[in-house]
Amino acid sequence: MSYPPVINRPEKLTSVETPKKDALGRPIRVACVTCHSLRPDAPLPQSAGELREFHEGLRFTHGTLTCASCHVPGRVDQLSMADGRTIEMLDVIELCSQCHGQKRRAFDRGAHGGMMGYWDSSRGPKLRHNCVDCHDPHTPAFAGGQPVLRPNDRGLRQGGGH
Amino acid sequence: MDPKRRVTLKVLGATLGAGAFARALAPIWDWGKEQSLDEFLQKHYQELSKADLEQILRRLEAKTEKEYGKKVSIRDVRPQEGVEFGYALNLSVCIGCRRCAEACHIENNHDRSTNNSYIRVLEMKQGSLDLEHGNADYDHAVPAEGKFYLPVQCQQCDNAPCVDVCPVQATWKESDGIVVVDYNWCIGCRYCEAACPYHARRFNWKKPEIPADEVNPDQAYLSNRIRPQGVVEKCTFCLHRTREGKLPACLEACPTGARVFGNLLDPDSDIRWVLENKRVFILKEELGTRPRFFYFFDG
Numbered sequence: 001m002s003y004p005p006v007i008n009r010p011e012k013l014t015s016v017e018t019p020k021k022d023a024l025g026r027p028i029r030v031a032c033v034t035c036h037s038l039r040p041d042a043p044l045p046q047s048a049g050e051l052r053e054f055h056e057g058l059r060f061t062h063g064t065l066t067c068a069s070c071h072v073p074g075r076v077d078q079l080s081m082a083d084g085r086t087i088e089m090l091d092v093i094e095l096c097s098q099c100h101g102q103k104r105r106a107f108d109r110g111a112h113g114g115m116m117g118y119w120d121s122s123r124g125p126k127l128r129h130n131c132v133d134c135h136d137p138h139t140p141a142f143a144g145g146q147p148v149l150r151p152n153d154r155g156l157r158q159g160g161g162h
Numbered sequence: 163m164d165p166k167r168r169v170t171l172k173v174l175g176a177t178l179g180a181g182a183f184a185r186a187l188a189p190i191w192d193w194g195k196e197q198s199l200d201e202f203l204q205k206h207y208q209e210l211s212k213a214d215l216e217q218i219l220r221r222l223e224a225k226t227e228k229e230y231g232k233k234v235s236i237r238d239v240r241p242q243e244g245v246e247f248g249y250a251l252n253l254s255v256c257i258g259c260r261r262c263a264e265a266c267h268i269e270n271n272h273d274r275s276t277n278n279s280y281i282r283v284l285e286m287k288q289g290s291l292d293l294e295h296g297n298a299d300y301d302h303a304v305p306a307e308g309k310f311y312l313p314v315q316c317q318q319c320d321n322a323p324c325v326d327v328c329p330v331q332a333t334w335k336e337s338d339g340i341v342v343v344d345y346n347w348c349i350g351c352r353y354c355e356a357a358c359p360y361h362a363r364r365f366n367w368k369k370p371e372i373p374a375d376e377v378n379p380d381q382a383y384l385s386n387r388i389r390p391q392g393v394v395e396k397c398t399f400c401l402h403r404t405r406e407g408k409l410p411a412c413l414e415a416c417p418t419g420a421r422v423f424g425n426l427l428d429p430d431s432d433i434r435w436v437l438e439n440k441r442v443f444i445l446k447e448e449l450g451t452r453p454r455f456f457y458f459f460d461g
Binding site: 106109110111112113114115116117118119120122123124129134142144145146147148149150151152 | 252255257258259260261263264267275276277279282283298299300301302303304305404406407408409413414416417418419420421422423424425431432435436439440460
């Protein structure tokens with residue numbers, strides 16, 4: 001018995017968060033298709049700045065790509081591959097991989113993208129993060145931040161410690 | 163235990179031949195008022211029968227519950243047949259966020275007030291790999307311009323200087339490559355801490371303080387059970403997780419995916435792929451310690 005790796009498919013691929021909360025305090029999400037089924041013929045914008053009704057504020061810096069490099073006009077649950085095929089939005093990792101093949105190969109060998117779960121596939125699966133868990137497809141550069149858990153042990157910091 | 167005694171031991175050990183001397187007398191030093199008779203009489207982990215060990219584990223569980231107010235389970239987890247662990251870290255993606263150190267802190271029941279962790283993340287000047295010049299105490303947004311980050315934990319050396327210097331054999335290397343400590347046998351002389359070229363061992367200056375609701379109850383005798391005051395401790399590659407097929411806590415917590423872990427004996431493992439396809443290196447190679455922890459740069 002060998003458990004295949006499981007790739008995360010984050011909620012943001014199919015829905016957006018609203019400011020409303022459910023009984024457990026979790027934000028209520030609306031499916032993309034809820035709105036987009038009402039605007040099936042909308043053309044893709046030329047730039048992020050054209051989004052004014054709902055998605056305003058979206059930033060875009062991803063090489064020289066255009067919206068059409070990835071999105072399919074009128075189909076918010078699909079993505080567009082370089083060879084003209086469309087794939088499910090949920091399979092976004094295949095989209096990224098066609099331009100970032102080297103990273104994908106490293107990803108498949110656990111050397112890019114990290115994981116959780118089991119190293120031993122006879123006991124349980126590797127739980128893989130999705131490319132878009134770490135890289136926003138519109139601004140894919142990985143963001144840093146403030147570090148956690150500053151050391152406080154003896155000898156490290158003068159006058160610090162116990 | 164009283165630290166003065168440890169100093170005495172160190173001095174005597176140096177003149178009399180640490181090994182024989184300390185082995186003969188270790189149980190006497192261990193006879194402190196904090197210890198029960200059972201603990202005093204306890205044999206070395208490697209000589210314990212299954213039944214003895216069972217009893218010790220139950221006793222330690224009861225003691226932890228009494229002192230920390232949390233029900234815990236302490237298991238004896240043995241190495242797996244056909245498994246030798248290796249770990250690799252991609253320094254090109256590490257951003258120095260210290261999430262790994264934090265995960266270790268929580269997983270391994272470290273003292274809260276000291277922010278103790280088996281992982282020290284060193285902020286390094288680009289172009290240098292000199293551990294002694296790394297700064298572990300940085301406190302600004304990361305990654306900082308012109309710096310890279312070098313997380314250092316026990317390198318699980320095959321030729322481990324820390325094991326060689328222990329006067330009482332309280333620390334040894336197991337068949338899966340993990341260097342462990344029997345905290346009930348350790349006399350706290352700290353030779354091992356001094357011998358480790360990677361500064362990977364820690365000494366418990368005080369009894370660890372952990373609020374009951376923060377104690378990780380999933381514990382093992384040789385890894386993350388709450389250590390007594392006055393003994394040395396170190397990273398065990400989370401053996402209570404990894405010997406059961408799971409990934410180490412520090413790897414799961416890494417938000418950049420810089421860490422790769424697995425079985426060196428399995429040619430299809432992730433770790434073998436990294437060793438065979440990336441230009442990996444080890445720290446302080448010139449010392450001949452033969453670490454099982456590897457680093458690489460791959461942007």
